[in-house]
Amino acid sequence: xxxxxxxxxxxxGLTAAMMAASRRHDEQATPPEPQHGIKAKVALAAVKxxxxxxxxxxxxxxxxxxxxQWRAKLLESAADVFGAEASxxxxxxxxxxxxxxxxxxxxxxxxxADDVLQHFLVEAEVGHQxxxxxxxxxxxxxxxxx
Numbered sequence: 001x002x003x004x005x006x007x008x009x010x011x012x013g014l015t016a017a018m019m020a021a022s023r024r025h026d027e028q029a030t031p032p033e034p035q036h037g038i039k040a041k042v043a044l045a046a047v048k049x050x051x052x053x054x055x056x057x058x059x060x061x062x063x064x065x066x067x068x069q070w071r072a073k074l075l076e077s078a079a080d081v082f083g084a085e086a087s088x089x090x091x092x093x094x095x096x097x098x099x100x101x102x103x104x105x106x107x108x109x110x111x112x113a114d115d116v117l118q119h120f121l122v123e124a125e126v127g128h129q130x131x132x133x134x135x136x137x138x139x140x141x142x143x144x145x146x
Contacts (some may be wrong), residue, residue: 008042 042060045051046067053064060067 039070040074042067043074046071049076 038060042056042062046053051059053067056062056067056146057064
């Protein structure tokens with residue numbers, strides 16, 4: 001029975017040691033990836049050169065190699081910030097659609113021009129008839145004075 005108790009103690013000790021090792025492993029696990037804003041801030045600080053990589057690594061709790069990578073990436077993409085504006089791709093031109101639209105607009109313009117001309121002709125006719133009536137009236141008045 002005594003051997004059994006010491007065996008249980010041994011298993012309990014082994015279990016405790018395994019759990020402690022697991023906790024240490026979890027604590028040593030890779031920290032979460034820094035956010036983009038922090039990356040940019042650290043990279044800018046590295047470009048400025050006011051602090052050494054070791055000082056920046058300690059301050060921001062990141063490896064100096066990461067800082068070098070971020071710095072290089074910032075310098076590589078810096079020209080893009082001031083480069084040519086990204087333009088939208090040229091739209092494809094469908095000539096058939098354009099010709100159809102031009103024909104449609106020409107037809108509408110013809111109808112509009114015809115409507116305007118017809119309006120002026122009607123006004124001119126009405127005006128002519130009115131003018132003829134005025135002339136007849138004046139002639140009539142002249143005949144009364146004779």
